[in-house]
Amino acid sequence: MNETTAGTAADTAPAAPNSDDPNGTRERATAVLQRLVGSDEAQLRDDQWRAISALVDGDRRALVVQRTGWGKSAVYFVATSLLRERGAGPSVIISPLLALMRDQIAAASRAGIRAVTINSANTTEWAGIHEQIAAGEVDVLLCSPERLNNPAFRDEVLPRLAASAGLVVVDEAHCISDWGHDFRPDYRRIRTLLDDLPDGIPVLATTATANERVTADVAEQLGTDVLVLRGGLDRPSLHLAVVQLPDQPTRIAWLTANLGSYPGSGIVYCLTVAAAEEVARQLRGAGYAVQAYTGATDPSEREALEADLKENRVKALVATSALGMGFDKPDLGFVIHLGAPPSPIAYYQQVGRAGRAVQRADVVLLPGSEDKQIWDYFGSLAFPKASDVRAAIDALPMLGDGAMSVAALETQVDLRRTRLEMMLKVLDVDGAVRRVQGGWSSTGQEWNYDADRYERVEAARVAEQDAMIAYERTDECRMVFLRRDLDDPELVDGERCGRCDNCGGVTVPDAPDLEVVEAARERLDAPGIEITPRRQWPSGMSELGVDLRGRLAEGERAQTGRAIARLDGLGWSVQLRELFASTTPDGELPVGLRAPLMRVVADWAPSADGVVFVDSATRPLLVQHLAQGVARLLKAPLVGRIAPAPDRGPGRHDVNSAQRLASVARRLDLDLSDAATAGLTGRSVVLVDDFTDSGWTLAYSAMLLRRAGAGAVLPLVLAQG
Structure with a gap:
């Protein structure tokens, strides 16, 4: 008891x-x-x-x-x-x-x-x-x-x-x-x-x-x-506020204008790696000593960055949730969120980094209209469906009869590696599989898919998102709202903190001047990121009937390419996410995205003898219009396409590397005229597609072109996932 x-x-x-x-x-x-x-x-x-x-x-x-x-x-x-x-x-x-x-x-x-x-x-x-x-x-x-x-x-x-x-x-x-x-x-x-x-x-x-x-x-x-x-969860040093601003450039401008007014050093939280890196770049450009800290940051660099923050050598770390539990800087002066975490509990945990040994620490939330899309994406990585789980268990050797690596298991199931590894950990805890030297084995123990529990957990996740939105919009005491959401046993009816914007204890800086917003918008509107080519084929492809293994030969590899932006970033990412939303119909490249594309092409200035595009089963009008426009910009002929097999539907993107590559290899073929094929040897080709995620469509298409004689293949896409 x-x-x-x-x-x-x-x-x-x-x-x-x-x-x-x-x-x-x-x-x-x-x-x-x-x-x-x-x-x-x-x-x-x-x-x-x-x-x-x-x-x-x-x-x-x-x-x-x-x-x-x-x-x-x-x-x-x-x-x-x-x-x-x-x-x-x-x-x-x-x-x-x-x-x-x-x-x-x-x-x-x-x-x-x-x-x-x-x-x-x-x-x-x-x-x-x-x-x-x-x-x-x-x-x-x-x-x-x-x-x-x-x-x-x-x-x-x-x-x-x-x-x-x-x-x-x-x-x-x-x-x-x-x-x-x-x-x-x-x-x-x-x-x-x-x-x-x-x-x-x-x-x-x-x-x-x-x-x-x-x-x-x-x-x-x-x-x-x-x-x-x-015990009670009130934090007397924290002064909470929410600032509602219309768009990303305005939020960046607000942060740029006001970061220096907050005493000491602190943390600026973002929801994605791309956003954290972009915000850090923007703030450095405005003269602030800041660095990005994310799950992509090398562990040794993380330790150095933590020390920089503790010793006040930086004004802030611009971080994802990778900087969370356990980071201890008693005099951390502020925590600012550009984008809300998916629950008040997660928010309380992150803002709890501030104000441990100072009388006042400012906590400001700047929510974004794109927050829910990001929450839903991470929510989609929840526990896989029963058929995927069964396929993984059935594919594993029995305990004592050997082991299968995660890379080999990827050839048997339609799951990306992060979801596959998480699923294996859950199955291990439940006793259905066991991690052994060399990989994973099945224990042979009976295992039941607890669909009801997973549905309840998903329902709880949605309820937490709704609560976070309610926190953003509430006119009651913000600390009381958080304490109630965490079931604080010491919360008293009618209590108010007296320290938040709703209690009158915080004066929120005004929205930035139009000139400052336009300057931030101009910086964010600088399009163009590099697309790094794949260099290593996934292991176990022969198990899927695809004869690709080891490193991609240099003579069959793509060169470094370009995209307007990442889908999970800031700036042009907003319009790109709208373009690739499932509810957006196929059509020509939107007018609003033509100028950034032209700028990317002009800044990149690839030496192109011709343009080839990857035809699409879902957005054929978009890709063809895009390829025609790129050919005109480069003053190069549109010489052909990478064609999907007519009897195969579009490949899934939510699968692991091996399965994704196998799908690409089964669907795509080079479709050039005889004249174009004859003249391809040694020529430089710009390869156009609408979107890249895993990178395997570009890698396989580039291989086809290089094997047909192309001297260089330079990928150009609208967005990187």
Whole structure:
């Protein structure tokens, strides 16, 4: 039976005497806390003490749901120190991000706690770390949830750790729940780990972002007799505001005009990698010291960027959600969103980075009309349909009979790699497959597709989106809105924060002057991005009846091409998304996109002897009109096309690389006149298509042209997916 309490005492407020502490645990815990935070005045919050006492003296399992900055990490570091004093083994902390691990290791060292990490960025150190653990020289081991299913770690290291651990900690525990805003399949494995722990090993789970449903789900997965400690979620330092502006150039102009007025340094969040990179470029052009930080940023560069922000060497990092859980800069002065996250819970988690150790931090949301399209795209990557799951399970060898790599499995199922890998992780947690050396195997265990649950999760996702839109439009207190959405147990009816734009505590800067907006629009209107050619065929193509393997020969490869913009970016991306929407009928290239196309061609200035286009089954009028226009711009003849087989429909784009390439190879053929074919040798050809996503249509078409004698093939498309 769960026991629920709420902590409200400040860190420096003395706690009430506790007659239930005959072992003097609280006094020793307070001493460790003071070393940890570097202050002789620090005192434990009531709920910090309750959690520490339950872990150290009661060997219990506890779930602590408290706001960002409350001191959840202090609970497990203090408990670790006390347990180690009693001769317990090291603590194992399962933590989701390298940034979080780095901060936690630094914090632990202040209290004399020896902490190490095993993660994908320090593989060369693993052997030495294993030796340190075996020698008793480690107090805390931090590892990622993904590491739990690394075959060598899972089978060789983890059993020894589980048997000897003094404490197991699950940080950012909302990731366990597929009802949560940041569900990760690897976190579901933790339940198996906990079930296998010997009796008497305490367990702590912590998170700042869990409503009642997520809290109940996580507590259930922790086991029975779980102590649940939920506190209030108000953040007195945060000053919330929403600025409604008509379009992207106006939002960029607002940010450019006002970023410098916010004190200190902070984070500017964007919804996509392309948007973050473009916004960072725009702000640098306006003289701001900013850098982009996304999932595409190299791990070593991420660490350097985090250090730059912490040391105030940059005004802001322009980031996607890759900079989220675990990043700790107590004096972060502001968080600005260009585009809204898909739920108030995710929004609260991101803005929680700000204002931990300053009296005021500004939090501003600039929602965009395109936000819902982006939410829906990421939502489309949810759990696959039953037929795809069955196909994957059936394709895998049985456990003990070998393994199949993800690349090989791609030839058997119609799923992109990211969705395939996520599906395999879920199936692994459910016991249907197992990750082994060399890939994946089927366990042969019966597995049922829980369609009802997936539908409920999808319905919850849609409801969260609606709640986010309601937050943008509400005229009530914004902090109250967020606290209510997270089921804050301390929220009082009629309460108002007095610090948001709706409560009169924030004065939002006015919309920028027209001249500033037009300058931003002009910068965004600069079209043109490079299209990098494919260089390696997917593995396993022979399994699909396609004789392509290894690297693309240089004499069969396309050159670097051009597109007007990415579909997920800013500027021209808006019009391109409208053009490629399923509701837009086929037709000539819209007038509004002709000028940017002309500019891209003029800036690129390819040396072209002819133009070939990839004919389309869905947009034939668009592609033919586009090719004719490009030929006129280049003063080059339109010499032929790459033709789809008349008996084959358009290929799917929502499949993995191997399946996509196989579809392209089965459909497309070179269709040139005899004269054009005879004159192709050594000539330079511009290859025109409307859209590129995987890149395989361009790669295969270029190969056909190069094999027919073309000396160079230069792709030109409207948009890159």
